[in-house]
Amino acid sequence: MNDASIVEAILFASDAPLAAGDIVRADEALDEDRVEAALTALRDEYDRSGRAFELRLVADGYQLITRPEFAPYLERFDTVPRTSRLSGPALEALAIVAYRQPISRVEVEYIRGVNSTGVIRTLLDRGLIEAVGRGEGVGRPVLYGTTGRFMEHFGFASLDDLPRPDELPVVLRDGTPLEGEADAEG
């Protein structure tokens, strides 16, 4: 039984992304390096043999997902509710949270120039952002940050997948995305 087959069996049986650290539990002989090597071997094999699915790193975990060109066939099966697209205002607010986290609602509203109570509520309800702490100042406002669900929703492996300011047509002097995820302060 080679490593790649073991890892493949685990990924096949899982319906959520699995980190290499999770996959290691399958066998005492495995360690993270061997799992990573097996994952690379699997990814190459799927790509080379043109499988309908591929191995993707999503939200810090690996998952087998179908390639986009098969979407038209899969979409005929409407038995599972599809994750609905976010509204324009919700995407704007989410973009602000992603780049400026941790950030309070009032700051989001200043950047957008409009009341954002509703869209923040929507983003919280959908689990795309969460309260990560409280800020200084009057009323110690709740600060928000993005979640693992956010990563999954957009298919990002990590926050590094967000477009960098120097790739954008408009460059801001202090517009760097924050590295890593903000830690919750309870």
Added chain:
Amino acid sequence: MILERDGSRDPGTIEDGLLVVETERFHGPLDLLLHLIRTQDIDIFDIPIARITRQFLTAIEEMHDGDVDEAGEFLEMAATLVRIKARMLLPGPADDEDHDPRAELVRRLLEYEQIREIASRLRSAEDDRGRRFGKGFVQPRSRPPLMDAPLTVTWEDVFAAALAIEAPVEREREHRVETRPVSMREKVDLIVAAVTQRRRIEFAKLIAPWKERIHGVMTFLAGLELGRRRVVTLRQTEPFSPLWIYRGPNAGIGSADPSADEEALR
């Protein structure tokens, strides 16, 4: 003339300095302001405040029945524009870059424009992700609930039913029918005996020996009671199809406890 922001982003056409904008299409005053600036090829670092303020005010006058919050946000921006315009008219160190009254507005506009760009990249990522599926997307088709199954009757069925009707038998007046009481206990034993011998029995077979309806009723009730105690399992593939009684997981337990049966009789 209507300008549509979400459309192909046509550059706005300005006739006689009049600019009509559909404000509902904008996500807020910054969005509208950016639209005015970008569609007229205005240098964002040298915004002609007087002209932009006039266009902005004209645009928000066109706002119909928008909600109060939203109108307030547009009015607040209008006030900011008017204040900037007033400051620029005042004598002062206006040439000094740091004291340009427009500086904060320009910073906000650029920041907002960047956010809008990021939002559109997020939209592309979202669309791309939406075309990829993990396990569990396709699920087996659920069976339609029994209630929805249509009752189909053909003319032949009706005709056969009509033929099956027999002329009522003239009753003898003096004759009195004494029905032998049918107990559920008796029917419980009948069913248990049947499913002990074989794995399953059709309901119709159990009631075949008797003509009186009460036997059917009591057998059915006994079947339900045994089904409840899981001594038997009742199965019917579709409405009006034969009802089958199967030996259940608790077979041999319920019948050994007569008191429980007495309970059920009450």
